[in-house]
Amino acid sequence: MKRNLLLISNSTNAGEEYLGWPRQYIKSFLDETTAKRVLFIPYAGVNLSDKGLTASFDAYEARVKAVFAELGYDLYSIHREADAVQAVKDAEAIAVGGGNTFHLVYMMHKMKVMDAIRERVLEGLPYMGWSAGSNVACPTLRTTNDMPIIEPESFNCLNVIPFQINPHYLDANPEGHGGETREQRINEFLVVNPDIYVAGLREACLFRVQGNTIKHIGSRNLRMFRDGEETKEFNSSDDIQFLLN
Amino acid sequence: MKRNLLLISNSTNAGEEYLGWPRQYIKSFLDETTAKRVLFIPYAGVNLSDKGLTASFDAYEARVKAVFAELGYDLYSIHREADAVQAVKDAEAIAVGGGNTFHLVYMMHKMKVMDAIRERVLEGLPYMGWSAGSNVACPTLRTTNDMPIIEPESFNCLNVIPFQINPHYLDANPEGHGGETREQRINEFLVVNPDIYVAGLREACLFRVQGNTIKHIGSRNLRMFRDGEETKEFNSSDDIQFLLN
Numbered sequence: 001m002k003r004n005l006l007l008i009s010n011s012t013n014a015g016e017e018y019l020g021w022p023r024q025y026i027k028s029f030l031d032e033t034t035a036k037r038v039l040f041i042p043y044a045g046v047n048l049s050d051k052g053l054t055a056s057f058d059a060y061e062a063r064v065k066a067v068f069a070e071l072g073y074d075l076y077s078i079h080r081e082a083d084a085v086q087a088v089k090d091a092e093a094i095a096v097g098g099g100n101t102f103h104l105v106y107m108m109h110k111m112k113v114m115d116a117i118r119e120r121v122l123e124g125l126p127y128m129g130w131s132a133g134s135n136v137a138c139p140t141l142r143t144t145n146d147m148p149i150i151e152p153e154s155f156n157c158l159n160v161i162p163f164q165i166n167p168h169y170l171d172a173n174p175e176g177h178g179g180e181t182r183e184q185r186i187n188e189f190l191v192v193n194p195d196i197y198v199a200g201l202r203e204a205c206l207f208r209v210q211g212n213t214i215k216h217i218g219s220r221n222l223r224m225f226r227d228g229e230e231t232k233e234f235n236s237s238d239d240i241q242f243l244l245n
Numbered sequence: 246m247k248r249n250l251l252l253i254s255n256s257t258n259a260g261e262e263y264l265g266w267p268r269q270y271i272k273s274f275l276d277e278t279t280a281k282r283v284l285f286i287p288y289a290g291v292n293l294s295d296k297g298l299t300a301s302f303d304a305y306e307a308r309v310k311a312v313f314a315e316l317g318y319d320l321y322s323i324h325r326e327a328d329a330v331q332a333v334k335d336a337e338a339i340a341v342g343g344g345n346t347f348h349l350v351y352m353m354h355k356m357k358v359m360d361a362i363r364e365r366v367l368e369g370l371p372y373m374g375w376s377a378g379s380n381v382a383c384p385t386l387r388t389t390n391d392m393p394i395i396e397p398e399s400f401n402c403l404n405v406i407p408f409q410i411n412p413h414y415l416d417a418n419p420e421g422h423g424g425e426t427r428e429q430r431i432n433e434f435l436v437v438n439p440d441i442y443v444a445g446l447r448e449a450c451l452f453r454v455q456g457n458t459i460k461h462i463g464s465r466n467l468r469m470f471r472d473g474e475e476t477k478e479f480n481s482s483d484d485i486q487f488l489l490n
Contacts (some may be wrong), residue, residue: 014421046436047429053436065345100433102393142393148347149387149402149428150437168424176259179413179448184292185392188345191298192395203424240261 001123003109003160005209007134009167009181009201009218019067019130021204023140025217026095027071029208035092040064044099046134047082064097078113088116091125098131099165101144102152105136109153118158124145127160131167134137134201138164143189143198150237161209162196163243164189169223183222186225195234196225197214197243215245247369248405249278251345252379254412254446254463255344264312264375265268266449270462271340271373274453278371280337282319285309286362288352289344289377291394299324323358325431333361336370343376346389347397348380354398363403372405376412379446382448383409388434388443390427406454407441408488409434414445414468431470439472442488459489 006029008022008158023046030038042060049055051208073093081087088094094117095102109115118221121127121137129137135144140155143164166186173181180188183210187200205218221233222240234240246397251274253267284308288303306322313320326332333339339362341349353359366372366382374382380389380443385400388409404484411431418426425433431443446452450463461467466478467485479485 010424046433058313102429103433103437140396142395144393145424147388147390148393149430149434151385151387151400155393171423179255179390179415185345185394188291188348189394191301191394192348245461 001122001213003121003211004124005137005160005207005210006120006126006128007137007161007165007207007209008128008130008135009169010203011130013204018063022130022206023067023071025206025208029126029128030071030073030093033093035073035126038068038078038093038095039087039091040075040077041094041096041104041108041113041133042077042079043111044097044101044104046100046103055093059069060097060099060119063211065096068095078111080095084111084113085116086212088113091120093126094121094128094134096129096133098129098133100149101132101135101141101146102148103152104132105155105157106150106152108136114156114158118160121158121160128162128201134167134207136164137161139163139196143186149226159238161244163208164196164198164209166198166200168200183225183231190225196226198225199223199243200225212244213239216240246367246456248366248454248456249369249371249403250366250382250452251373251444252373252406252410252452253373253452254379254450255377255448256413256451263308267375267451268312268316270451271313272452274371274373275316275318277337277340278320279320279372281320283340284312284332284336285320285322286339286341286349286353286358286378287322287324288344289346289349291345291348305342305344309340313340323356329356329358330361332359336365338371339366339373341372341374341377341378341381343374344389345394346377346380346386347393347395349374349377350386350400350402351395351397351403353381359401359403363405366403366405371391377454379410379412379474382406383443386430389439406452406489409441409443411443411445412445417436428470428476435470435472441471443470444468445470446486454489457489459484459485
């Protein structure tokens with residue numbers, strides 16, 4: 001399998017500039033490819049403008065384009081392309097931005113690009129995503145934290161990795177809050193999905209997948225969940241190859 | 246319309262006993278009816294036991310039954326009934342417990358009780374729910390905070406009130422966390438659902454709906470969201486009748 005993936009937990013750490021911390025990883029990821037231009041998928045970004053969805057996608061593209069330009073890459077958004085499927089077929093690399101995972105998946109099905117992207121990623125097209133864009137690389141959207149603001153045709157996603165990511169993984173609720181913790185939510189997931197790993201990917205962390213190898217990069221631990229197994233923490237030097245089996 | 250609803254944000258405040266704070270409201274709600282027995286819907290409770298779903302529903306029933314017995318009411322769970330739809334037809338009152346909203350809605354569609362409950366509630370069957378059980382009274386599940394651990398047949402819910410509740414509404418993220426705040430998530434909802442109110446129902450608060458009147462009860466304010474309108478706070482003495490129009 002030729003997949004070449006950069007799966008980032010979050011675009012921005014609290015108090016830092018937009019796409020600040022992952023910038024160096026995005027640059028070295030792209031520098032190792034032959035890509036000069038990056039096709040951007042803005043569908044998760046629904047409220048970057050108060051003038052509606054198209055204006056929001058425009059604003060999202062401008063925001064990300066500025067960062068990629070600094071890194072030496074041209075970025076253009078799929079929402080301006082006359083034929084979205086053809087744009088995927090012609091892409092040199094793909095970046096999928098965060099926001100609302102349900103809206104992202106809704107649009108990817110609606111625009112018929114889910115299968116087209118999957119096919120190209122399995123052939124080796126460089127793919128990077130953050131937050132919702134990492135979730136959508138998984139078999140389904142079932143471990144998102146997002147609000148289900150719109151009903152997608154299906155929960156099925158790109159399925160270019162065989163495990164689920166929970167991005168923005170965090171350990172505690174705000175003090176005094178009685179809602180379920182993230183760990184409780186993931187344990188609910190395992191009850192009805194016993195045969196799949198869930199990776200709690202903390203902020204400022206990412207996965208780098210090249211073919212059949214996977215690395216976790218970040219100063220925080222990865223937290224791994226699976227039904228019937230003890231929940232475990234892995235640091236970035238630990239072997240996590242089992243995730244791809 | 247004869248509806249008679251008690252829609253509770255959360256079962257339990259942090260550090261308090263199970264179903265502690267809403268107990269007095271559940272008792273006076275039931276005392277005003279002729280019901281002696283309450284049909285319980287446990288489908289949101291997926292991990293109260295490590296022995297599987299049925300054991301989890303058993304454990305959930307036992308937990309809630311003990312509280313209702315103290316209040317003088319017998320409670321029995323739908324998962325033990327041979328014919329779930331018939332059980333709804335025969336019910337004197339219904340209580341829908343919290344947990345995972347997606348699993349609740351999945352099961353309600355699967356067991357064909359969504360329409361049966363709606364029909365009886367619109368005829369005046371006393372209905373109470375907390376957390377997921379309040380969400381499911383809304384038109385859809387689109388304002389839940391829960392993880393989409395399973396794909397329901399549809400996002401459609403009971404639709405016995407014309408607005409969306411966001412239960413466990415909270416204002417801030419844990420410090421240093423970069424994920425979206427609840428307000429940001431609800432604002433995303435409004436972009437794609439501009440014609441509906443979302444009520445941020447804070448913990449230790451509830452709605453009491455009787456026919457065409459609605460009251461918000463609780464020491465915290467209600468936070469109301471609608472596309473194109475300023476987000477507003479309402480205290481429990483404010484008129485919120487517009488929510489039912």
